[in-house]
Amino acid sequence: MFQSYDGLCGIGELAERAGVTVKTVRFYSDNGLLPEASRSAGGHRRYGPDSLERLRMIRSLRTMDLPVPTVRRILDEDDTAGRAGGALEDAVAGQLRTLGSQLRALRWREAALRSVQESPAAERAGRLRLIGTVAAPPSTAPLARFWRGWLPPRMPAGAVTAFLEVAVPQPPDDPEPGQVLAFAGLCAMVTGPCDGDEPTQPHAHRTAGARASAVLYAGLAEAYDLAGIEMRQDRGPGPGDALDGFVDAYASARNTADTPDFRRALAQRLAADPRIDRYWELTAELVSPPGGRPEPTPGTAHDWLLAALESQSVPR
Template sequence: MSDDRTLSIGELAERASVTVKTVRFYSDRGLLPEAGRSTGGHRRYAPEALDRLRLIRSLRTLDLPVPEVGRVLDQEDALEDVIAGRLRELGSQLAALRWREAALQLLRDCDPGERADRLRLIGAVTTPPSTAALARFWRQVLPPRLPARLRSAIVEAAVPQPPADPTPAQVLAFARLHALASEAGRSGGHCRPEGRCFGKEFQMAALYDGLAEAYALAAPDLRTRRQPYQGDALDCFVAAHARSQGKQDTPVFRSRLSGVLAQAADPVIDRYWQLAAEVSAAPEPTLGAADDWLRAALDTQPAGQAD
């Protein structure tokens, strides 16, 4: 050490147990300011540079990028934000690794004849998986004049969130769901049974608002696996359809509604809900499961009430 108590680059490196190259690297990037230069033009550092260098090294062992280290050094309250951001990034990386692991297990355990098709399905999905194609599918399916609040609520409820730690079966189900939604979007097939069956004058907002309420009422019965029956949930379901068409809930209306809904069934939508349930593997029923349960409940109406 010189008489002015500053440290040479070699002295600083030795005390911090790093190489001279490391000290020069952080100095050149502005993380480790110099106190000055010697008469020979060599770098000199103040004694407090040792603590700063040790802090830099600690932050770098957490794999923080150099710009983020600079933020922490320059802003007293930046560390919490930097840590939170790094945790989110690591969470995304871990999710991607878990999906890749499950995908590899899926390919390893399937029959050789299925491997090419499954590899094609999996290869079309990003890791961690994105649900953008699924949301886009529902934006195409839903009526264009549906209020924004309803559209957003339906899309949020209809798009399953991929599990953070999936099983191989869930990876396959999501890959198939992604392929289904993507193919439907490319073909331009808009599955809008309400417009096809009820004409242009029915009120879409009234229908979808009422269906949401009916699905919520039916959810407890679906969770307990109760068989479909005529009750409050079905009354709400039928009332939603009746109000949307400006009609009354009568036995005749119910009988006709059952036939109309059967005609409106769409295999693409049915397959979507089946795969969505496999992806989520959760006790909470999908909108499709609730709709199926209510349609089955509608079919329990005694034949004598149809006329």
């Protein structure tokens, strides 16, 4: 309670008690956040006993960088329900998302700067140009565009989404310098000019239609997962469920049987297909623990399965 004859206080006293400036109190009042109780005969603002706590609440909300309209919604909800509820929860959640994005950007920039600092002097300019093309935090949109152009046309949306989840690596939130370089290299690779006229789409992946394409890529995803398990256990390419699923994906997409002749022909076609090994090498650098064991990728799993297929498909 203010120690005045009418239980109210002026703008200067309110500002002093709240630890803010008179200009701040006037701004909140003019924007409808801090209602006046009355005006004096001389036109000076007078505030009620609840104004001090309300002003402290406003200051706390603004300290979290909440905009004035959001603060108004929170205060209106508090006035109506007697407590801050959904509006405050939504605002805090939104600020946490924004802060998380800002922190990821800062960590990415720090790793990028370290990659330049740690490089030999002769390589710094080129490395700076490379990482300078990637936003912070980085976007995987260029990689997704590349694969959408690489996939067979008219593939079902669900099949495309499932493929992109395994083919497009997500940059780490707290990257090492080498991971920043790997991601920048991936972006440069998929946005740079292509060499020659040879399409990147493998001949063996060209199927009769969208449905067959979906069957093929779903089967390959399962086979790559199984091959990844074998690779993590240091098992060399060989027969088993992974290879059988790999061959079955191609056979099912072509509505044909898995026979020795089919396996021999498939091995020859896959061996002759265009390759994007560099993409998978960079992906492995990006998703693997720094200095640790390389994680299998769809590309390295494909190579493992092809080697297993070739070991079985000795020409007659």
